[in-house]
Amino acid sequence: MSDQKPFIGEVTFHVRYAETDAMGIVHHGSYIIYFEEGRSNYIRQRGSSYAEFERTGYYLTVSEVNVRYLRPARYDQRLTVRCRVSEAKSRQITFSYEVVDAENGDVFATGSSKHICITQDGQVARIPDLWRAWVG
Amino acid sequence: MSDQKPFIGEVTFHVRYAETDAMGIVHHGSYIIYFEEGRSNYIRQRGSSYAEFERTGYYLTVSEVNVRYLRPARYDQRLTVRCRVSEAKSRQITFSYEVVDAENGDVFATGSSKHICITQDGQVARIPDLWRAWVG
Amino acid sequence: MSDQKPFIGEVTFHVRYAETDAMGIVHHGSYIIYFEEGRSNYIRQRGSSYAEFERTGYYLTVSEVNVRYLRPARYDQRLTVRCRVSEAKSRQITFSYEVVDAENGDVFATGSSKHICITQDGQVARIPDLWRAWVG
Amino acid sequence: MSDQKPFIGEVTFHVRYAETDAMGIVHHGSYIIYFEEGRSNYIRQRGSSYAEFERTGYYLTVSEVNVRYLRPARYDQRLTVRCRVSEAKSRQITFSYEVVDAENGDVFATGSSKHICITQDGQVARIPDLWRAWVG
Numbered sequence: 001m002s003d004q005k006p007f008i009g010e011v012t013f014h015v016r017y018a019e020t021d022a023m024g025i026v027h028h029g030s031y032i033i034y035f036e037e038g039r040s041n042y043i044r045q046r047g048s049s050y051a052e053f054e055r056t057g058y059y060l061t062v063s064e065v066n067v068r069y070l071r072p073a074r075y076d077q078r079l080t081v082r083c084r085v086s087e088a089k090s091r092q093i094t095f096s097y098e099v100v101d102a103e104n105g106d107v108f109a110t111g112s113s114k115h116i117c118i119t120q121d122g123q124v125a126r127i128p129d130l131w132r133a134w135v136g
Numbered sequence: 137m138s139d140q141k142p143f144i145g146e147v148t149f150h151v152r153y154a155e156t157d158a159m160g161i162v163h164h165g166s167y168i169i170y171f172e173e174g175r176s177n178y179i180r181q182r183g184s185s186y187a188e189f190e191r192t193g194y195y196l197t198v199s200e201v202n203v204r205y206l207r208p209a210r211y212d213q214r215l216t217v218r219c220r221v222s223e224a225k226s227r228q229i230t231f232s233y234e235v236v237d238a239e240n241g242d243v244f245a246t247g248s249s250k251h252i253c254i255t256q257d258g259q260v261a262r263i264p265d266l267w268r269a270w271v272g
Numbered sequence: 273m274s275d276q277k278p279f280i281g282e283v284t285f286h287v288r289y290a291e292t293d294a295m296g297i298v299h300h301g302s303y304i305i306y307f308e309e310g311r312s313n314y315i316r317q318r319g320s321s322y323a324e325f326e327r328t329g330y331y332l333t334v335s336e337v338n339v340r341y342l343r344p345a346r347y348d349q350r351l352t353v354r355c356r357v358s359e360a361k362s363r364q365i366t367f368s369y370e371v372v373d374a375e376n377g378d379v380f381a382t383g384s385s386k387h388i389c390i391t392q393d394g395q396v397a398r399i400p401d402l403w404r405a406w407v408g
Numbered sequence: 409m410s411d412q413k414p415f416i417g418e419v420t421f422h423v424r425y426a427e428t429d430a431m432g433i434v435h436h437g438s439y440i441i442y443f444e445e446g447r448s449n450y451i452r453q454r455g456s457s458y459a460e461f462e463r464t465g466y467y468l469t470v471s472e473v474n475v476r477y478l479r480p481a482r483y484d485q486r487l488t489v490r491c492r493v494s495e496a497k498s499r500q501i502t503f504s505y506e507v508v509d510a511e512n513g514d515v516f517a518t519g520s521s522k523h524i525c526i527t528q529d530g531q532v533a534r535i536p537d538l539w540r541a542w543v544g
Contacts, residue, residue, distance in 0.1 A: 013421065014448065017458075018299050018441045022190075022292035022347050028198040029168035029290050033426045036165070040422065040484060050425075051484040054158075062164040065203045072197075072258075075294050076448065076459040122208075149285065150312065153322075154305045154435050158428035158483050165426050169290045176286065176348060186289075187348040211430050212312065212323040294462075300470040301444070304437035326430075334436040337475045344469075344530075394480075 009042030012080045012102045015073055025072035031109045032065060035097045038081030039113070042095070046134030053131055060093065060115035067111035078102035088135045090126045091117050145178030148216045148238045151209055161208035167245045168201060171233045174217030175249070178231070182270030189267055196229065196251035203247035214238035224271045226262045227253050281314030284352045284374045287345055297344035303381045304337060307369045310353030311385070314367070318406030325403055332365065332387035339383035350374035360407045362398045363389050417450030420488045420510045423481055433480035439517045440473060443505045446489030447521070450503070454542030461539055468501065468523035475519035486510035496543045498534045499525050 019030040043050045053060070073079060080102040087094040092114065099109045117127045127135060157163040179186045186196070209215060216238040223230040228250065235245045253263045263271060291302040315322045325332070345351060352374040359366035364386065371381045389399045399407060429435040451458045461468070481487060488510040495502040500522065507517045525535045535543060 014445075016441060017293055017444055017448065018301050020294035021289055022294070022296045023195055023197070024294045024296075027290050028201060029165055029172070032165035032168055033424060036426060037422075037424055040425065044484075049484060051482070054483075059159055061159070061205075061208075063205050065164060065201075065205075067201045069197070069199050069201075074459070075462075076452075076457060150309075150316075152305060153308055153312065153429055154437050156430035157425055158430075158432045160430045160432075163426050169288060172289055173286075176289065180348075185348060187346070190347075210323070211326075212316075212321060295467055295469070300473060301437055301440035304440055308437070331431055333431070333477070333480075335477050337436060337473075337477075339473045341469070341471050341473075 006084045007046065009038065009045045009083045010080055011038060011041035012078055013037070015075050015077050015079060017075050020075050025074055028067070028069060031067050031069070031099060031111065034079065034081050034099050035065070035083070035095070035111060035113055038083035038097050039095050041081070042083040043134050048131065048134045056128070057120050058125065058128065059118050059120070061118050062113055063116050064114035065111065067109055069109050070107050073108045079108065085135060086112060091124055093127065093135055142220045143182065145174065145181040145219045146216055147174060147177035148214055149173070151211050151213050151215060153211050156211050161210055164203070164205060167203050167205070167235060167247065170215065170217050170235050171219070171231070171247060171249055174219035174233050175231050177217070178219040179270050184267065184270045192264070193256050194261065194264065195254050195256070197254050198249055199252050200250040201247065203245055205245050206243050209244045215244065221271060222248060227260055229263065229271055278356045279318065281310065281317045281355045282352055283310060283313035284350055285309070287347050287349050287351060289347050292347050297346055300339070300341060303339050303341070303371060303383065306351065306353050306371050307355070307367070307383060307385055310355035310369050311367050313353070314355040315406050320403065320406045328400070329392050330397065330400065331390050331392070333390050334385055335388050336386040337383065339381055341381050342379050345380045351380065357407060358384060363396055365399065365407055414492045415454065417446065417453045417491045418488055419446060419449035420486055421445070423483050423485050423487060425483050428483050433482055436475070436477060439475050439477070439507060439519065442487065442489050442507050443491070443503070443519060443521055446491035446505050447503050449489070450491040451542050456539065456542045464536070465528050466533065466536065467526050467528070469526050470521055471524050472522035473519065475517055477517050478515050481516045487516065493543060494520060499532055501535065501543055
């Protein structure tokens with residue numbers, strides 16, 4: 001029985017100009033990239049590497065993404081992306097995210113992404129035990 | 137009372153190389169851009185223009201996006217994006233999307249996006265009657 | 273001896289919202305994508321396919337890109353990208369581009385990209401004769 | 409007479425998955441974004457802010473970009489972008505860049521970008537003295 005709090009990865013960076021749009025704010029599609037950066041960083045902070053995972057012949061293909069936008073972010077603001085594993089099954093993993101203002105904690109967006117473990121030829125597979133360390 | 141089928145906008149284009157990623161397939165974030173292109177096209181096919189909408193001082197800010205990924209698309213494939221209004225309220229509008237293979241109709245992804253009408257200073261506003269033509 | 277005019281590929285599309293930035297105009301990086309789309313289309317219009325080229329185990333890796341920006345483009349404008357081969361050597365090919373307003377021909381940007389033919393393991397190679405049809 | 413070495417800004421970050429393409433390497437267009445990040449960081453390291461610059465009603469619009477690609481970078485590699493001002497005139501500024509492997513200094517790409525100072529209505533203007541601190 002696990003009472004443990006889940007590990008939360010955190011990474012902070014500046015909004016790039018290319019990530020904004022003609023509304024003067026961060027384009028809503030950029031948050032998908034922020035989530036991805038949060039996920040990459042989560043795995044690094046767990047002492048592993050998604051690049052290494054792929055080199056062993058496995059992929060976590062994305063099956064679902066959901067984003068809720070709460071307030072607009074702008075060029076050069078410092079964002080912190082918080083990422084955690086919110087569900088882990090043998091073949092599937094769900095990450096949850098919060099993108100917040102690194103200065104004052106205001107929440108820009110929240111969301112989640114679902115991933116299925118596949119092999120190079122596209123077959124669904126169990127996530128190898130080797131990688132269980134950073135899953136959940 | 138409306139028994140009308142909703143209008144469905146359709147636009148077809150090729151996958152760009154920049155939209156792919158190291159898995160050899162279209163990056164999941166690219167579908168947000170495809171949805172957006174479907175939405176822009178929907179409004180054009182209704183005889184209107186989102187660029188014109190913005191010039192009158194209104195914006196449809198995105199409050200939510202959801203995507204389900206069914207099969208991978210690849211560079212140079214011809215995609216068709218189908219877009220319709222699935223819900224219209226006085227201050228809010230929801231679009232639904234299907235991204236399919238233009239050759240055989242295979243579905244790559246489905247999803248939806250929720251938008252809130254705001255003014256230039258960020259206040260929530262009713263969608264002006266002028267623009268009701270393409271809403272619902 | 274060739275007095276032939278070079279073939280010029282032309283493709284027209286709308287500016288996507290995601291391609292704009294907080295200046296309210298198309299982000300300068302988007303033109304790299306427009307050039308690429310012009311290049312893909314050029315090869316298609318020559319009756320070939322860059323996707324097919326890659327499936328035979330060859331790549332045209334980019335060794336240089338140059339862009340000159342003449343006037344800003346905006347969301348929803350219709351752009352035409354003109355692309356031609358400006359130099360062809362046995363292992364290298366240079367494409368030149370113009371991005372113009374599809375309505376009035378105003379030039380937004382011009383540029384060029386240099387490509388080197390490599391094999392899957394990164395070795396420089398002659399462009400196979402099979403593909404000479406669309407080169408020059 | 410100035411014998412001073414120019415200030416060189418340096419920023420380091422990981423390659424994001426979305427920045428790669430189906431060749432398995434960083435897409436050539438992503439380097440434009442890396443240059444931009446190098447430029448933003450340069451201005452921050454000089455104690456200023458391009459966001460602030462824009463808030464005073466000025467923009468540095470891009471008039472030219474050149475990139476040379478030397479070797480491919482891959483997902484999750486740590487890149488360092490070095491940026492310096494290579495030419496400064498009253499209305500124009502040129503930045504030069506190097507994108508290198510943060511671990512071993514291998515050069516992925518070099519390049520430059522030329523910028524013209526304009527006002528909000530698009531008129532060419534002198535770069536205000538206030539901002540001369542980070543110019544040259």
